[in-house]
Amino acid sequence: MSEYVLGLSCFYHDSAAALLRDGKVVAACQEERLSRKKHDAGFPSRAVKYVLREGGISPEQLDAVGFYDKPLLKFERMLSTYIATFPRSFGSFRKAMPVWMKEKLWVPSLIRRELRPYKGPILFAEHHMSHAASCFLVSPFEESAILTVDGVGEWATASFGVGKGTDITLFKEIRFPHSLGLLYSAFTYYLGFKVNSAEYKVMGLAPYGKPVHFDRIMSEMVHLNEDGSFKLDMKYFSYDYGLTMTNGLFSEFFGGPPRKPETWMTAREFDIAASVQKVCEEVVLRMVRYIHKETGLTNLSMAGGVALNCVANGRVIRETPMKNLFVQPAAGDAGGAVGVAHYIYNTLHKRPRTEGWTHAYLGPEYEDDEIAGYLDSRGIPHQALPRAELLRTTARLISEGNVIGWFQGRMEFGPRALGGRSILADPRDAKMRDTLNMKIKFREGFRPFAPSVLADKASEWFDIDCDSPYMLLVAQVREGKRTIPAVTHVDNSARLQTVTRDESPLYYDLITEFEKITGVPIVINTSFNVRGEP
Ligand SMILES: [Fe+2]
Known part of the structure; x- marks a missing residue:
């Protein structure tokens, strides 16, 4: 009899569902494509219905359900950050708590309600483990270095690891509030674009400018170490306590307030975009070189929102000793649904991997x-x-x-x-x-x-x-x-x-x-x- 595992990601952004049959992905779909709500973060009810239909099964036939992060750990991180930054954090705290109280803390019962009459196990993987599994376990590599970089999961904002067969070891991480993804998002916000959504516009804008602020950012804002780890000088940022990403000191640093959305852009905005893009590339290159030095491996699997930065990826292939690169096409949080499902099937249940992905056409098809x-x-x-x-x-x-x-044919999984x-x-x-x-x-x-x-x-x-x-x-x-x-x-x-x-x-x-x-x-x-x- 076949074994079915359902993976879910939701409640932050880009919720999705993925179904594995005997370790092979049958279907994976982002909720936004079915609900028509961009970056839909709600429970992926439509996507779940679709992947089960594609697999020809009903919920009680599932053998396991996985969730792509650990909500309690995330909650702990938020509470400790709020306490550490009180009273500045009060506004953000007041806004976030009702959602946590209403649904985020009750994920298991919510999943049970949505998947009635499913009675099997619900398992949770750490956010960066889901990202790591989402790339390595579907890559063509038997053995590979793994790098996951995003805004933030529970505490980790980047993880360095190794995958071998079905095992994944994450041996080092960078922790909140120090985050390459959030740094990029902070600049996205300052440049007048939507955070968690329009980061790729900043990347597209960068070639129009010159990275004139690069040296200043690297000497004052980002303290980068030889091993790719770094600390941000948090005095410039407010994402850890406020409702905005950057603060007055950040504006002072660049000589003016954030750009108002939909207003004209000038060389100033282009140069800032070029500068943060270069920072992102240099940090990623440093991380990759370090992983290579530590592991000696020349295969690299990448996931996490920052892995969607294709300019940085191009430099990884050209400028580091890594010879082969696999980036999960749904490198953002949607891919976590695939990741946690594979983590359960391959890594926890120790079932052998099937062949790697050769395409991303995993969504609905119409006759x-x-x-x-x-x-x-x-x-x-x-x-x-x-x-x-x-x-x-x-x-x-x-x-x-x-x-x-x-x-x-079938719809693509990923952006x-x-x-x-x-x-x-x-x-x-x-x-x-x-x-x-x-x-x-x-x-x-x-x-x-x-x-x-x-x-x-x-x-x-x-x-x-x-x-x-x-x-x-x-x-x-x-x-x-x-x-x-x-x-x-x-x-x-x-x-x-x-x-x-x-x-x-x-x-x-x-x-x-x-x-x-x-x-x-x-x-x-x-x-x-x-x-x-x-
Ligand atoms: Fe993530």
Whole structure:
């Protein structure tokens, strides 16, 4: 009989559910994609229903349920921080307590209520163990160094570890309030963007500026040690006690108040973004070099929100002794659902691992007649084409400057559209970037678009010699190949997805058709969501 483990993450941001059958992920989905509430943090009721349906089981057939962190430890951290920073913390304390009292402290009974009539065990893994398991246990590596970096879990904000077979040892951690993720979020807040959501905008903004504040930040704000550990000078920050991320001293440090959201940006904001991005990269590089020195390993598995910083990841591959990098595509907290499920099945129950992930298409899929029914109900004209014709026609339409909605197969797990639910366009057209930003996505004009490139052609076009299947690496566009302005950022970099035929045959064949017409094995790939939507 098969063994089923359900993993859950929720109550902070990006809640999700994942189901394993005999150690292989059957389905994983973020609640926001089903509830249409961006970063939905509530209990993932819809996602649970979906993954159980995909597995063909009901709750009582589950053998174990895992939760991705330890709420009591987190509560302890919050209480001790509030006490240490009282009375400044009172406002934040008053705001946080009702939610804790109402649901966060009662996670087991809430899970039981939602999963009725399930009566089996509910197990809890530490937040960074869930992140570590989410990358290492689904990686292609039998043995690997592990680095998890995020805002904060219970106490840890970064963990260094080793995975071997089904065992994971986390041998060192950095603890709250010293946090690379929260440092980045603090700058995100100061630059007028949404914390826990728009950090990637700061990364996109960075190449427009110069890291002129880097030295000052590293000498006064961030005290970095040789082993990648660091302490923040907390006098500049208020996230440990207040309702904002930074305080007056931080504003003084940069010579002005935080930027008001939606106002103009100037060279000043670009330079600040470039500076914090460089800080982030240098800290991550220092951590990775230290783990390599300690373990001698050249495989690295990464997760945690900071692992979504694909510019830093690109430097890890180019500038450290690590030879192979696996980043969990849902590196943020959603991935914790997959992590805790694998931790229970492989590490606690000591069951052997199945083969590593080769794709992230783990979400819902729709049948042709369901799609036709939906389009009919909205009065949208449609036509079904045989495979070869669909590919030829779509490739031609893209090459003629049309913007195509590409909805095929299962939905991606993780924040990136990877050719399952994507908007596609021609990367050769410089104006395409503005068209997409202004008319289709309604988002800021500075944001670059990402290319999907045939994996076997990637190194011809980009300075990269490994795969980037989840769009989590940035590489330079090669000098003779700067004919794809719509996906080339101001610093000639691109955040690319390499596509193989094994992972995604239909998408691969579409890009091949596009290449036949244009000589370019690349399309623009951006997600369906417009600004502010999941
Ligand atoms: Fe996290």
